[in-house]
Amino acid sequence: YSDSLEPISEESLKIPYNLHGIMHLTRENIIKNQISIPLTIVRPTLVYGENDPHHGYGPNLFYRKILLNEDIQIFGNGEERRDHIFIDDVAEIICRVILRKSIGSINAVTGKLITFLEIAEEMIANAKSNSKVIKLKRNGKMPHNGYREFKVNELRTSFPDFIPINVKEGLKKYKYWNYYYNFKNKMEVVCTTILMKRNGNALLQLRDNDPNITEPNIWTFPGGHKNKGEKIRDAALRELFEETGYKAKNNKY
Numbered sequence: 001y002s003d004s005l006e007p008i009s010e011e012s013l014k015i016p017y018n019l020h021g022i023m024h025l026t027r028e029n030i031i032k033n034q035i036s037i038p039l040t041i042v043r044p045t046l047v048y049g050e051n052d053p054h055h056g057y058g059p060n061l062f063y064r065k066i067l068l069n070e071d072i073q074i075f076g077n078g079e080e081r082r083d084h085i086f087i088d089d090v091a092e093i094i095c096r097v098i099l100r101k102s103i104g105s106i107n108a109v110t111g112k113l114i115t116f117l118e119i120a121e122e123m124i125a126n127a128k129s130n131s132k133v134i135k136l137k138r139n140g141k142m143p144h145n146g147y148r149e150f151k152v153n154e155l156r157t158s159f160p161d162f163i164p165i166n167v168k169e170g171l172k173k174y175k176y177w178n179y180y181y182n183f184k185n186k187m188e189v190v191c192t193t194i195l196m197k198r199n200g201n202a203l204l205q206l207r208d209n210d211p212n213i214t215e216p217n218i219w220t221f222p223g224g225h226k227n228k229g230e231k232i233r234d235a236a237l238r239e240l241f242e243e244t245g246y247k248a249k250n251n252k253y
Helices: 020-034 057-069 087-100 114-125 151-159 167-171 178-180 231-246
Strands: 039-043 047-048 072-073 085-086 104-108 133-136 191-194 222-227
Touching: 020 039, 020 231, 047 087, 047 167, 057 072, 057 114, 072 114, 085 087, 085 167, 087 104, 087 151, 104 133, 114 167, 133 191, 191 231, 222 231
Parallel strands: 039 104, 047 085, 072 133
Antiparallel strands: 191 222
16 A cells, blocks of 8 residues: 555555565456456555564564563664554454455454554563663654554454454463563573484374463474483483383484
């Protein structure tokens, strides 16, 4: 969408001012021209949530900084007001679109604005972290003139019972806050062993379905935490034996 001082809707002008926006619009047009089946374009605003791989400026990057007990750097005073949507809400919108067999376009947004400074301070408070907010001198203009608000009319009309989570509540849904507390700002070493057969099959174990442990009820390789003074290889082999009763002989590290 083009920059606007008015809230943006699905019908707003689409003339991107940068390559990133041009890329998104071009991709949409290619898909529309190449696909003849019913199609809905879902346009999400800034998405946040656990396991994001991009380290994008905002909640996802701030979260990693806090886990490492590092300071959070923000541009200027962090005063840009943007709309952030939780990843689970994006997924729910897409599922609803599919189940309803919707056609057209819809913005995955919350209709609420928050500054990057507010997000950083909120996350630091949630984690009871020693991280600090460091303000960097801004080089150039603020993206979107520091303001990017969306209307939610289409979303409410299409799915009246859908209410996106407030960003401050969404920030509390990041996992590993307890992980952070328990290790008292220290990142402990975790070791694992991959036990493979000649046919390429590997041994996996199902973790306990206990909400108090990290990543409960998933299949993973045998492993665990390294004890103080223990070598990584020794720790991995010890964990393998403790969890499976198997002593690996021809191991590589």
